[in-house]
Amino acid sequence: MSTPSPADPAPTGPAPAGTASVGPAPHGATALATPVLELSGIVKSYGQVQALRGAALTVYPGEVVALVGDNGAGKSTTIKVISGVIQPDAGEIRVDGRPVTIPDPIAARRLGIETVYQDLALAPDLDPAENLFLGREIMRPGLLGKLGFLDRKAMRAKADEAFGSLGVGIQDTAAQVVTMSGGQRQGIAVGRAVNWADRVLLMDEPTAALGVVQTERVGQLIQRVRSSGVAVVLISHNLPFVFEYADRIEVLRLGQRVARLSGATATSENVLGAMTGALTFEDASDPALTPADSEEQS
Amino acid sequence: MTPGTEVKSAPAGPGEDGPRPLRSAALAAAWRNMKGTRSLALVVLLVLLAVFGAAYPDNFLTAYNLRSVAIEAASYCVLAIGMTFVMTTGGIDLSVGSVLIFSGVVGVKVMSALGGEGPLTLFAGLVTTMATGLAWGVLNGLLVTKAKLPPLIATLATLSAAGGGALVLTNGLDLRGVPDSLVSGLGFGRFLGIPYTVWLAIGLTIAGAIVLGLTRFGTYTRTIGSNVEAARRAGVAVDRHLIKVYALCGLLAGIAAYVNLARFSTTTVGGHTGDNLQAIVATVLGGTSLFGGVGSVLGTAFGSLIPAVLSNGLVIIGLQPFWQQVAVGAVLAGVVYVDHVNRRRRTLR
Incomplete structure (x- = not known):
């Protein structure tokens, strides 16, 4: 880590024990792996408004990370930074441990990062x-x-x-895509991203417009992607969906990461607490912060 | 989608034998592109032909008359092919008629300066009109993409500028000096009984249909009209592509200018004010959506016959030819209304 930022997560090298405790490590060996994608100290301002104030995100290979937060927490801005749609004012992005810049969406694609946008970005005709x-x-x-x-x-x-x-x-x-149902369109957008992603799949509110059955289908898709070794970053307001499919949950609040929780043990109480600021975690970027710790704190 | 379409495209689905899926898939896609309003264009056309033909078979259904209808339609068609690409991106080009005149003026000036009737002079004239049209098209593209003007305003500006420029260059008086060889050749020549200008329109239609239907250029054209943000996020160089599309439209207006010189042996600086509307009507009647994303060059070719048949038939029936403009206006409003309703129903699904 060249820039010692307060939001710095675990060093990429030796992968200390703390890293392992962060998540349930879905596929065992990945616990010791270098994060496939790591954001640290990301700052982005729009005029007077600071959308991201040193935001961080850590994604290990083959895991599903949910990025949650209230409206205005900086979720979409974070996704846009990763997918090359906007450029951060400061901060560092690492892919497989190497610092990278993502100046445009094509650069993100070259890094094996694909995005399913909330509006799906399909050409209906x-x-x-x-x-x-x-x-x-x-x-x-x-x-x-x-x-x-x-x-x-x-x-x-x-x-x-x-x-x-x-x-x-x-x-x-x-x-034509326009003749198809909402679920099919979602499937096409996800299928397109999955087909090309070989490192990270970003999904922005993938279930926003879907019914129960279709939502479940998206969940199954996510599991299939994970089992192919591609990491998934999931942005969703749908907390039950997040709890069902995410291996880990990272919480953004006011442009900063405020909690990292294991999906297996996180409760809606402490996720909501972190989202609203009712619960504070002393150092969310501390990889030693385990779900057990956070529950003790609460 | 009617069941018929689905049956037609079904063999292409699971990747069956040999070359058949490709062809049927391409055909199915082409058919889908043309369906809907294209069949409307055909119906309108057949009705018009039947009405005029039944009313005055001796005047209307003669080889001479049909040939003159085809020649008239051919000039609309060349402009309308370019318009089809522009409108498929969701844009519009109002400047085609003025660009035609301006390009013709420049072409005549160059041919007069070179002098003679030889093929070199004719070729220089063709290159000049095409290059001039292309330049106006590039300007339209730059105004739309770089200056970010709405296509309607950008091409309204060049409509005025090119029209005025042609009058400045000619002092408002038509230029003579179109080589006779051009008039007797391209203007009046025939092959198999069909005028060269009609052959040219047929050739350009086929080429345009192939480009729009089977190439990456065509796919990007449709994508930009369908969802420009999706195109951008997929890494399509949207601005560059739009400039190319407007340039293509200008280039075709340049070709139409050359044909115009051959037909009338002069620059017709006072004419062609309604050409943009005729081209838009032909394009919309042919099944291209005013809202972009869907386009059919073959449909446009059928559509461009309608204004020509109308003006010809009305004269034969004995009505004032000005009724053609009234009819064209009504048809345009009607077809765009149908397109709009279709689109809205689709998105509400």
Whole structure:
């Protein structure tokens, strides 16, 4: 860690015991791993308003981290920083332990970081395959490809494969996205991000517009992504959903990380307490802060 | 989506045998793009042909008359192909008629300066009109993307500027000096009984349909019109693409300018004020949405026949030709209304 910021989490090197106690370490070995994504001391101001005041986030490989906080806590700003939509004024981003800059969304994609936006960012007049390959089209081989001709057959076959393996049910992959249900659209947006993410999948309010069954389906998708070794950062107001699917919960309040809790033992009481500031955690960035500790404190 | 469409595209789904899925998928996509209002364009067209044909078969359904309708439609069509791309991005180009005139003026000036009737002079004229149209198109694109003017205002500005510029260059008097070889060749020449200008429009239609339907350029054009933010987040260089689309529209106006010189053997500086509207009507009738995201070049080709058939048929029926403008206005309002209602119903699903 080159910048000794107060929000500095565990050193990336030796991975002390404290790191292991942070989360339930879903797949055992990942407890000792370098964080796949680590934000520290992130500052972002919009004019007079400080959206992020030294925010931090730690994500280990293959885990589901929920980023929760009240409105205005800085969740969306954090996501935008990671996905390259906005640039932080200060702070450090590390991917697999290496400091990186993410100047634009393409840079985030190159790092294997994909985002499912709350508005899904689908082109409704295009079909699912075209949406899946948007910006990454497969071209025809040879001269035709150089002239800009798409290999629609290959794109459609791969799209069928990708959506099929994720269990996204699309009857007619040649139909426009606009003709599909909200759940199917969500599935397409998630499927697209999952298909390209090989490090981190960011999901901004993935269940906001969904019914019960569809929400469960998104949860299953998240579990499938995790089992493929890709980490998931989940932003949600839906606390029951968070408790069901997150391995760890990090709480943002007023632009700072105020708590890190294990999903297995976190209660809605201490999550809500941290979100509202009713409960204070002495040093949320201290990796030794275990869920047990926080419960004692409360 | 009707069941018919789904059945049609079904074989493409699970990745079945050989080349068939590709073709049927492409066809299904093309069909879907054209469906809806394209069938409307065809219906309107057939009704008009039937009415005029039944009323005055001896005047209307002659080879000569149909040929002149096709020639008229061909000039609309060339402009409307560019308009189709622009409108598919959710934009509009009001300047095409003025750009046509301006490009024609510059083309005549260059050809007069070179002199002669030779192919070199004709070729120089073509290159000049195309380059001039392209330049206006690039300017439109820059105004829309870099100056962030709404397309309506940006192209209204260039409509005025190019129209005025053409009058400045000519002192308001039509230029003579279009080579006779151009008029007798491209202007009046035929192949298999069909005028060269119509062949040109057919060729450009096929090329435009392929570009919009099968290439990355076409996909980005539709994506930008469908959800520009999605395009941006997917890493599409939106501004650069929009500049290219407006440039393409200007380029086609340049080609139309050359055809215009060949047809009328003069610069027609006083004309073409309604060309933008005709091109928009042809495009919208052909199934391209005014709201972007959906476009069909083939539909546009059918759509561009309608204003031509209307003005021709009304004259033959004995009505004042000015009724054509009234009819075109009514048709435009009606088609856009239908498009709007369709869109709203779709988003409310």
